[in-house]
Amino acid sequence: xxxxxxxxxxxxxxxxxxxxxxxxxxxxxxxxxxxxxxxxxxxxxxxxxxxxxxxxxxxxxxxxxxxxxxxxxxxxxxxxxxxxxxxxxxxxxxxxxxxxxxxxxxxxxxxxxxxxxxxxxxxxxxxxxxxxxxxxxxxxxxxxxxxxxxxxxxxxxxxxxxxxxxxxxxxxxxxxx
Amino acid sequence: xxxxxxxxxxxxxxxxxxxxxxxxxxxxxxxxxxxxxxxxxxxxxxxxxxxxxxxxxxxxxxxxxxxxxxxxxxxxxxxxxxxxxxxxxxxxxxxxxxxxxxxxxxxxxxxxxxxxxxxxxxxxxxxxxxxxxxxxxxxxxxxxxxxxxxxxxxxxxxxxxxxxxxxxxxx
Numbered sequence: 001x002x003x004x005x006x007x008x009x010x011x012x013x014x015x016x017x018x019x020x021x022x023x024x025x026x027x028x029x030x031x032x033x034x035x036x037x038x039x040x041x042x043x044x045x046x047x048x049x050x051x052x053x054x055x056x057x058x059x060x061x062x063x064x065x066x067x068x069x070x071x072x073x074x075x076x077x078x079x080x081x082x083x084x085x086x087x088x089x090x091x092x093x094x095x096x097x098x099x100x101x102x103x104x105x106x107x108x109x110x111x112x113x114x115x116x117x118x119x120x121x122x123x124x125x126x127x128x129x130x131x132x133x134x135x136x137x138x139x140x141x142x143x144x145x146x147x148x149x150x151x152x153x154x155x156x157x158x159x160x161x162x163x164x165x166x167x168x169x170x171x172x173x174x175x176x177x
Numbered sequence: 178x179x180x181x182x183x184x185x186x187x188x189x190x191x192x193x194x195x196x197x198x199x200x201x202x203x204x205x206x207x208x209x210x211x212x213x214x215x216x217x218x219x220x221x222x223x224x225x226x227x228x229x230x231x232x233x234x235x236x237x238x239x240x241x242x243x244x245x246x247x248x249x250x251x252x253x254x255x256x257x258x259x260x261x262x263x264x265x266x267x268x269x270x271x272x273x274x275x276x277x278x279x280x281x282x283x284x285x286x287x288x289x290x291x292x293x294x295x296x297x298x299x300x301x302x303x304x305x306x307x308x309x310x311x312x313x314x315x316x317x318x319x320x321x322x323x324x325x326x327x328x329x330x331x332x333x334x335x336x337x338x339x340x341x342x343x344x345x346x347x348x
Contacts, residue, residue: 025246025251028243028244028246029243029246030241030243031240031241031242031243032241032242032243034212034227034230034231034234034242035227036210036212036213036223036227037209037210038211038212039207039209039211040209050209054207054208054209057207057244058207060244060246061207061244064247064250065246065247065250065251066244066245066246066247067244067245067246067247067334067335068202068203068204068244068245068335068337069203069204069205069207069243069244069245070201070202070203070204070205070242070337071197071198071201071202071205071230071233071239071242072202072239072240072241072242072243072245073198073202073238073239073240073336073337073340074237074238074239074240075336075340077185077236077237077238078185078187078238078340078345079185079186079187079345080340080341080345083283085285085297096330096332099330099332100332102332102333103332103333104333106338108333109333109335109336109338110333110334110335110336111331111332111333111334112328112329112330112331112332112334113328113329113330113331113332114256114326114327114328114329115326115327115329117324117325117326120324121294121324121326126256126326127333130338132341132344132345156287156289156290157287157288157289158285158286158287158293158297159285159286159288160283160284160285160297161283161284161285161286162270162283162284163281163282163283164270164271164273164274164282164283164284164296164298165274165279165280165281165282165298166240166280166281166282166283167240167280167281169246169248169251169252169254169280169299169301170278170280170301171246171248171251171252171253171254171301171302171303172252172303173303
């Protein structure tokens with residue numbers, strides 16, 4: 001049985017990643033074909049064996065390259081329309097702690113630290129709260145601010161008003177698939 | 178485009194559709210016939226699961242069935258923002274969408290402040306130099322500075338939260 005070469009994939013052009021594996025990754029970014037044997041279908045397109053494709057996907061899952069595998073939902077389409085990006089200006093020495101505590105809140109769906117860009121942008125911590133309506137999102141946020149004692153931190157709430165594009169990331173160089 | 182269309186009524190999704198979504202936002206089995214395994218666990222047949230997934234995809238409820246890659250490892254990406262005149266927002270958004278590697282592009286409003294950053298997008302590229310080159314090129318096209326906000330640390334990066342079906346029924 002042939003096993004895919006276990007190369008770490010640090011970037012899209014990771015040295016040691018074969019053309020076939022790069023093609024497989026480009027195909028996977030577009031989703032699985034909805035057929036009884038999707039891995040077989042991908043294998044044929046990538047020029048690999050079905051077993052190899054499955055081994056490769058399992059390895060990417062194990063090493064964290066693939067975070068999850070399943071149904072990718074468009075929340076907005078389901079009516080989860082209120083999508084708030086809450087940005088915070090947190091003193092650098094506290095930002096990791098506050099980030100970890102925000103991340104544990106069930107209403108928080110994403111939480112990242114990003115650089116400040118002074119003077120235009122003083123905010124270094126971002127979190128997203130999704131909900132059906134703005135009022136609900138704001139109520140959730142009030143609860144979080146109170147529970148975590150964040151009222152002294154300068155923050156702003158940016159609601160999305162329109163999605164011009166929403167799709168999965170495409171990292172593999174054009175022409176690889 | 179799905180993004181422009183009004184949203185799907187959750188009443189159109191029956192209990193099996195909802196169980197599929199609830200059970201498989203993660204953990205799709207990596208085996209020869211994954212949809213057969215899913216069907217067995219949900220007490221239905223493979224053809225039914227595939228038909229449901231096709232329908233959910235055509236309704237735009239699913240963007241796809243497949244892996245979500247760790248973008249920090251799969252390539253380069255960053256969150257970017259520009260402040261554009263609100264009246265010309267659509268035209269600027271079109272320019273952004275036309276740039277290579279843009280996978281999210283949202284208008285956002287800050288109720289507390291006018292004339293702030295109102296277009297937010299995520300740009301991806303195979304590597305950092307190409308990402309910077311794409312942003313420089315887009316900046317020239319827009320004629321406006323792009324706020325570049327790479328992720329420095331992720332505390333929680335997972336959009337597979339439970340769908341609040343009951344609440345959606347009421348709205």
